[in-house]
Amino acid sequence: MALRRRSYHHGNLREALIEAAIYLIEKTGPHSFSLSEAARRAGVSAAAPYRHFKGRDDLLEEVARLGFIEFGKALSKAYGEGGPTPLDAIQRVGSSYLKFAEEHQGYYMAMFESGIAITRNSTLYQVYEDAFSVLIKVTQELVDAAPPETRPPVSMIANHIWAMSHGVVELFARSKQSAITQFSASDILSSGVLIYLNGLGLLNGTSPERG
Structure with missing residues (x-):
């Protein structure tokens, strides 16, 4: 920047x-x-x-706050664009996550790697929740398309995919580890999400249209 x-x-x-x-x-x-x-x-x-x-941490929290605002915008844009199915949407959101981490490293590190206590700052926590709500929405669509008796908790799936995305960023997108694998960070995340969702029985060979 x-x-x-x-x-x-x-x-x-x-x-x-x-x-x-x-x-x-x-x-x-x-x-x-x-x-x-x-x-x-x-x-x-x-x-x-x-x-x-007030001090360095106050400045760091402000950088993180602004980062979460931009992060939420990026995820929202990805959520609203492209293919018509919930699976398409969740893959786009994942790709947007990786792209944000690559293009806005200062923001990303302040948000996720600085050790700031997000829950202790109500303003910061709100923008964090706003960004996370995008993943909740797309996950809700995916769960709603599954038979009622097979639907796992939406928040659990959203948190798992968030954690998976963050792990891919740390291990492969911004790490020297990316040099020792033949797969791109995007491919690793995309295939990991597919395997995870299939294991939960949320794919079942179908991709219903989004409502």
Whole structure:
């Protein structure tokens, strides 16, 4: 993400610090950057960030909050596009997850790898829930298409697919492990989701149209 240098005197200090934090997270990880480094990159004094943020963790939580907003938009867009079946939709959402992690690494690391306590920040938790609700919706469609007696809990499936997506990102999409496998991260996730859903009896050789 290219950083546009700004200054407090132009009224953009908050945005400049966020952009600086994203840059530093991408370069050194979410645990290594400091508030003073963000201030230096934004071209302001070490004391200036405290006009907008209580400390480093406060800035990190704001980066994560903005990341979840963009993440939710990306998943929602994927959910609403393309093929007509619930399985098509869930595969698109998974692909969107991987694409977001690749294209917005600073956001992704702040969201999932920084150690911030999402549930302790109500605003942050709400945008997290908004993003997760997309996966809940597409999973609900898939479960609703199955016979009532075979329907597993929607939230369980959604959490499993979320965890599977995150695991693929960590092991294959942004890791050196990707160099020792012949399969792409997208193929690994797609096949893993298919195997998982088939094991739950949610496919059964049919792909009903979405309602």
